Amino acid sequence: MSENNFDSESTENLYSLAKEKIEFGESLKSYVSRHKDIEGLQKLARKINQELKFLRKVCRDRTLKKEHLQCSNLTHFSALIDTLSTIKNCESVNKVYCLEDRKVTVDIVCDNGLTWIKVIARNPKSLSQICMGNSSYGTRSIIDQASEYVQCAKLYPCLFQTPKVIFVFVNGIGSNLSNKLKNCGVTVVGARSEDYDIAESDSDLSDDENVEKPSCTDLSTINATCIKKINLDVSAMLAYCCSVANGSAYLYDFHVPVLKQQAEWERQRPVKPILDNFFEGKTLYCCETAKTSFKNIVNTVGGSNEKIRSKELLERVVVLPDNATYKETLEGSEGSEIFRNVQFTPDKVLKLGGKIRQRSLTIFLFGDRIQAVTVTSNDGFIRAAKQQNINFVVFVHESRALTEQKEHTKAIPFSS
Template sequence: MGTESVKLRELVLEKISFGEELIKTIEKHNLEGIQKLKRKIHQELKFLGQVIKTGKIKKEHIQCSNLTHFSAVVNTLNKVEKCLCVNKVVMLDDRKITIDIICDDGLTWMKVIARNPKSLSQICMGDASFGVRSVLDHAEDYLECAKLNPCLFQIPKVVFVFVNGVGSNLAAKIENLGIIVQGVRIQETDIDNDEPPNLDNFKLSTPNTSHIDKVNLDVSAMLAYVSSVCNGSAHLYHFSVHVLAQQAEWERQRPQKPILDDFFKGKKLYCCETARDSFISIVNTVGGVNERKRAENLLQNITVLPDNATADNKVQLIQKLTIGGKIKARSLTIFTFGDRIGAVTVTSNDGFVRAARQQGVNFVVFIHESRALTEQKEQTRATGIRN
């Protein structure tokens, strides 16, 4: 048995020991649902035991173990008062919704979330496999179920407990729904941890599009193309603004304009009126002198058509896309325009593309990395790079 296999086996054995101690911890509780929780833990231990017997151990067996969630539920249970039950199943239409903890004599419903903050935020942005539900989806379910199951003539309040923390933006969205959020708030820039873009995301680009000679430019593509950071300044400045410093570093590693120029070769450039108007508005507001000049030059090479223009292509049933989350009305207009005229939509909005795919719509796209306009910030929020 190799060194890696030995380590994995030890980690699985530690998980099993951890689960056994967890069962002992909850035996002091005499609540509705405790026996069900114990059975779930036993099932997890049985599975891990089978993994040990077969010797076919994978990292996923440790990383994806449900014991992490069960432990978080038990730890939260030990901190609340007047608990009535755990793992309570209530019906919402024809679906079963599990309430992790019901306490305060039934007046508080709690959901315990043990996933890492970055994963939670990515799922909410549509970065997940089809059918994976986000914490915002669960929030809406809990609220609807609470309304349908009043206690003492009151709608139970809903509390989401993030044991490993939660992104501050995501926390604000959940609170705006009317849910109490418990857990450390983490700034999204800290969640990103300065990691480069997941280059696998850019595999979202539609394959085999070389025969398509039309390009539909999203606002994000036009901004990247004229951005100062994509036209030399990445090698001239260090930015004090986190996101700009990050993009400048990525640009030094992976220049985007040559990628775009190469893709544009031999193709006709189009955009819709909504994209054109949004692009001009952004450039006039935050663009520098040279960025505005580049914007004017770029627009001279683009054919602008009405939003509802068509080239008699069979357009997908785009109307089934639900506006919300990463599906914004403006983006939907721009991507649908590309579909109508039979063009490849060039964009950095991979969140929209993933979210659309989750709803069963596959746009024809070429994905590039995002770049912001930087020229104004070069004068106030940047220092020169010394050679």
């Protein structure tokens, strides 16, 4: 008897909440009707109407479920309108831009097009879990969306400037996730708390050596894209020229665990387009040590096509002595403020040992002296340097090895 009463009360409470949700949706429509001059708001009003129509139908048919309220888009629409009410010079809402073969919808465009805003009303703990991989297959993390926004903004400059990307987290965000977004080039608005962070030990990641490698982008220097000089590490040149990054990842299944994993990464996140995008409009440099080491590796283990690509790459690179300074480059000092804040200085000594090897140290110091951002996959060196309180200006990408020779001996074509 009491159980039936409980079920009845729970059902009535659910319908009461639905009624409140519908009334709330009507208030959102009221705001929209008062701001008809903003592009896209009428489209938003139609979406709100669709939500309300659905809720009224399930209430009328007595088929309402708790999930209907939990998954209602009215929560997001409310957060969007709340954010909109605090913004001046709003130009449009739900503005659609094209990025390659897909569309990117920007919640709010303001400041005469100079600012793009995305509004996030999701549970902050859930956002962190998704970024740690604790989600169903195909679920896109907020980091994926940030990367997409930043990439898209570069394609649509306004007043000769790339629009600023802002993510507004209505319910807050984890501190670690906030830092990762900043490293992607996104400005974060919302309460930060370590309580929302998910420890790696709490995730579903295993300790197996073949588990997917976490993103290295959190090691890249913030705002380094403004620097027009690039110092190529050996690892960057190998990644750019290797067969696996130039098509063979889709042709072969490698026996060697490391190569098998890198091929899988390449299919998920092709590294060459990332590097090409970062190289665009910039001058490529390398020191003599990097050039010599790169050529030796290619000549020893590189395949015929990898050797051709390496030659073509070096023709694009300005090679300077190991001890060169920025005064010896063809350009002046770029991003000097960044270098003043984080560069290696003569009064600090980086001790050799472990991940700090002489060749790497020579290459990174060269990039520091000519005031170029060092492009590298050597995250071990960067982390080891950070432990000694030394920060280099870097752009970090995933590692790729030369694979062409091994395709004939330690790989199976997918077609066979």
